[in-house]
Amino acid sequence: MTDAYRDFPPPIGVRTVRPSTFAQYRTLLARDLRQEFRTREMLSSMGIYAVLVLVIFGASFAQVAHEMDLLKISGGLIWALIVFTSLLGLNRSFSREREEGALEGVLLVPLDRSIIFLAKATANLLFLLTVELITLPLFFFLFLSGSEFPTTFWMILGPLGAGSVGIAGVGTLLATMTANTRGKDVLLAVLFIPLAWPLLYACVVATTAALLGPEAVEVSYLGPVVLALGYDVILIAVSWLLYDFVVSA
């Protein structure tokens, strides 16, 4: 024992008042954001990967762009970009928790374990939206700068929002399940793609409709967006309910 140790002021009693659910959510979310903004581990890997995909798209379309209307297939390309990027991020989202068993530390806290899911899903959503905010303008600049956008162009925000929420929600649940498995990278994709298929299909259709114009929007926009929102509500509710079971099975 050192002298400095002996000189320390006398202890105080430890008083605890159980924090509100929102306060615990905020604490968990703030921790994730603080870690990410300190290391930029997830954002940088997702960003670099997205740019890499854009470069490959660019190389491919350079050969055939004059023969086809890229606007018609942009919906699919955008969602391919988002899905691949988000899978990379989701795989990394639990790496810090795994490293020193920190997730167990949080599981020992008296909180509704679904809050852990909600905080992690929110963090993943924010990171995904940040990457989209950077890469999508780049996508339009690189591939669609010569195209004439319809008046319904802004409506791509609907499927983008619904799709991102769904990917973050379902992806967070699956990333938790696969976090301690061998070959988790592949396993996450294997589980994620079939489970998220209805969401991705709806988002691709709605995004394409928004890019094609009012006529397409009238036919195939509202239904897919409602489907995507319904998917979000159901899957996130299921994830919320299952999370305690998943982390303590």
Next chain:
Amino acid sequence: MKSEAYRARGASSATPGAPAPPTQDIPPAPAAATAPAATLPAPTAPTPAPTAPAAAPTPALATAAPTTSAAPPTQDAPRAICVEALCKVFGAHRALDQVSFELPRGAFLSIFGPNGAGKTTLLRILATLTRPSSGTVQVLGHHLKDQSEDLRARIGLISGRSMLYPDLTAEENLIHTARLYGVLDPGARVSELLASVELTARRHDVVRGFSRGMTQRLAIARALVHSPELLFLDEPYSGLDPHAVDLFDGLIAQIRTDCSHSFVMVSHDLEKGFELASHVLMLARGKVVRAGRREDLDFAEFAALYRQTVGRGIA
């Protein structure tokens, strides 16, 4: 769910007229009904850690926890742990098989057993980290099945893994934990704990840059941030340097001066575990091989049984 017990806890025992300690709010556990339960008798006196430094007690922990009584727990004292016919199955593997025992409050239980005996599984179930396959478990009067959330406010775990976030600083890690537990004035509590584990000078450093010993010391502080009544120790000495071992022993000895705290330690170090314990339990292949009060057991005989258990490949 917010329990009244939770709200009331944390009052310093030094404060006259402080609210009733939480243990008084907890209904006593029902009397043991099953014959096979290995009832561990209450310790007759608190057993101080023999290796603890005699001087300079750790200030932060001396009165940090709520106390209920200075007297040692008696045979009639409420039980810290009551386990009946506990089983845990992983696929075809039976990690725990009909484990039953009781532990009085204020006791220090050391669990021994060879690799794969089920020690850590038992500890994880008691700490609410793993669900049992069958059987009933009561910890500090809470049934694990439906009251685990309330229980978690009163327990802590120190394991081989630090449970810290490597990219946060020492202070940020502890503040984060303190906020989750709802510690009032987390800054002051964190300062106390950092001083206790002699990491005040490194409080603003990122944990990733810490040595193994420093990380483990911080992990100890993390586990004590809410002053748990029951502390689970899973191989707590692994990775500790001699200085950290002394420090850890000192912290444990200090907490043990307050007889309301209970400990459950899993260890491979028979001598150390036996020395610290008031009660011991030996597991092999998920079954209880021997359980009892330390003073009723002969160390040489116990060690021989342990060696026999390992040597004959029972586990």
